[in-house]
Amino acid sequence: MPTIVVEVMPKAELLDPAGKAVAGALGRLGKSEFTAVRIGKRFELTVDGEVTDAVLAEARALADDMLSNAVIEDVVSVTVAPAESAA
Amino acid sequence: MRIGVVTFPGSLDDRDAQRAIRLAGGEPVALWHGTHDLEGVEAIVLPGGFSYGDYLRCGAIAARSPIMAEVIDAANAGVPVLGICNGFQILVEAHLLPGGLIRNDHGDFICRDQVLRVENNETAWTNGFDVGQEITVPLKNGEGGFIADDETLKRLEGEGQVAFRYVGVNPNGSLDDIAGLTNERGNVVGLMPHPEHASEAGFGPDTRVAMRSGTDGLTFFTSVLQHAMATA
Numbered sequence: 001m002p003t004i005v006v007e008v009m010p011k012a013e014l015l016d017p018a019g020k021a022v023a024g025a026l027g028r029l030g031k032s033e034f035t036a037v038r039i040g041k042r043f044e045l046t047v048d049g050e051v052t053d054a055v056l057a058e059a060r061a062l063a064d065d066m067l068s069n070a071v072i073e074d075v076v077s078v079t080v081a082p083a084e085s086a087a
Numbered sequence: 088m089r090i091g092v093v094t095f096p097g098s099l100d101d102r103d104a105q106r107a108i109r110l111a112g113g114e115p116v117a118l119w120h121g122t123h124d125l126e127g128v129e130a131i132v133l134p135g136g137f138s139y140g141d142y143l144r145c146g147a148i149a150a151r152s153p154i155m156a157e158v159i160d161a162a163n164a165g166v167p168v169l170g171i172c173n174g175f176q177i178l179v180e181a182h183l184l185p186g187g188l189i190r191n192d193h194g195d196f197i198c199r200d201q202v203l204r205v206e207n208n209e210t211a212w213t214n215g216f217d218v219g220q221e222i223t224v225p226l227k228n229g230e231g232g233f234i235a236d237d238e239t240l241k242r243l244e245g246e247g248q249v250a251f252r253y254v255g256v257n258p259n260g261s262l263d264d265i266a267g268l269t270n271e272r273g274n275v276v277g278l279m280p281h282p283e284h285a286s287e288a289g290f291g292p293d294t295r296v297a298m299r300s301g302t303d304g305l306t307f308f309t310s311v312l313q314h315a316m317a318t319a
Binding site for chain 1: 143144147151179180185186187189190191192193194232234235236260
């Protein structure tokens with residue numbers, strides 16, 4: 001079944017303590033080529049049937065209303081995942 | 088006065104809130120998230136805990152529970168609603184209070200007796216306090232950092248919607264040391280610290296008088312009883 005992928009990130013201007021903690025660990029591991037880490041979310045919505053424009057619009061609305069909180073997060077993308085090749 | 092306490096999956100302090108209501112002289116009514124029935128209560132408490140394991144965002148899934156449709160309608164009609172900790176997060180996610188609550192800036196869960204300054208005593212839940220009064224209630228959260236955009240923050244400060252501010256230590260990086268808010272009407276109040284845990288001597292924060300004797304939180308619940316009498 002087709003999948004719609006929604007990606008959400010904490011707003012760039014906000015402190016991301018979780019990302020900062022990971023960045024701190026990278027520093028302690030000597031991975032100095034990576035200077036910052038930000039952690040976001042990826043939602044995979046499995047669709048029953050075809051991804052029509054209406055379904056995609058519904059997913060976009062859901063991304064804005066529920067999957068993200070506009071006060072603290074941005075919806076980065078809402079995309080249809082490429083169909084997996086049959087096994 | 089019958090005061091409802093909504094239990095969500097993952098609520099922890101629902102019975103503590105019921106107990107505080109009883110100690111204040113009210114009648115607690117247990118309400119269930121999955122219904123559309125407020126059972127005719129005259130005020131509502133959204134208790135602390137970790138509803139839905141804080142999945143998605145703290146309070147986000149609970150804010151979309153069946154009973155929240157009725158809670159939102161009641162709040163908009165002027166019924167007093169108090170959100171404590173996770174309940175505050177639910178109020179914010181339900182857009183009954185502005186801004187957002189994010190992970191503490193230092194990254195740690197924090198549990199301490201917290202001093203707060205009362206900034207607004209004209210709400211349904213704070214009328215028994217004096218403005219500027221300092222109270223001590225327990226605080227326990229990992230995601231209590233209050234944020235809002237500059238415009239919202241200015242409005243909150245300008246309209247007197249900051250109900251409580253942290254004193255001494257800002258435990259989570261909240262902007263302007265904000266610990267709790269009220270809506271414009273003053274019937275909806277949300278705060279991260281837990282007044283219900285400071286409502287009975289012997290079980291509250293330490294005071295200069297005696298260990299665990301702090302009962303500053305009880306005033307939230309006596310305030311709403313007073314509010315009901317004043318508006319009856």
